[in-house]
Amino acid sequence: MTDRLYSDPDLVQFYDMENAGGDDFNYCLGFAGNARSVLDLGCGTGQLAASLSDGRSVTGVDPASPMLDVGRGRPGGDKVDWVEGDARTVRLGRRFDLVLLTGHAFQVFLTANDQASVLRTIAIHLAPGGRFIFDTRNPAVEEWREWTPQRSARKVAHPSLGTVKAWNDVEHDVATGVVTYSTFYEIPGGGSALGAESKIAFPAKEDLAGMLDDAGLLVEQWLGSWQGEPYVANSPEIIPIGRLR
Structure with a gap:
């Protein structure tokens, strides 16, 4: 998890220029709805976490400290609890109404074991009645x-x-x-x-479905894009939305 693209400040400076905003950002702003607490795993430079922080308790987790430094300096960044940590192993001792993992951050976990560990982290931090959402590109x-x-x-x-x-x-x-x-x-x-x-990595939908079930997570909806379209075989994205089983 020491990818220079995210850990070298000379490269991090380009991240928001290439990735700020976008359909995932806009969708999640609306999806958060009445959630009072949000965990943003793999939060990167924290644009989404900071934007959700008004009136909510928001925690942003990322393994790259230069990315978190950008988040702290954002408008609203002072309201976010920034945690340097790995989504496979971080344990915060609390549960959240909404757990996010966007920006294709799930794909940096290359093995089935690592992917399963991330899904367990989501389940452990999800409150009863809470919801999760994440994305991965369709292979x-x-x-x-x-x-x-x-x-x-x-x-x-x-x-x-x-x-x-x-x-x-x-x-x-x-x-x-x-x-x-x-x-x-x-x-x-x-x-x-x-x-x-x-x-x-580019995990297939059927493999994700099995891992989600093993983690105790129930998928209520599969999206195929951040425009909200249902998943079909040639969708660009695989986006599960669900809750604890």
């Missing part, structure tokens, strides 16, 4: 095919560095299903490119 769509240097090339507007060229590269391990992708940022003015290598 059937093979989104990683778009992460080649040619297809992923983009420009990022940095407030002090100016226009930064960015791109990815990718390898897919057919045997394990694990995707290794690299992220690069070319600093203007002849500076060398910043880069980091990351690994993510």
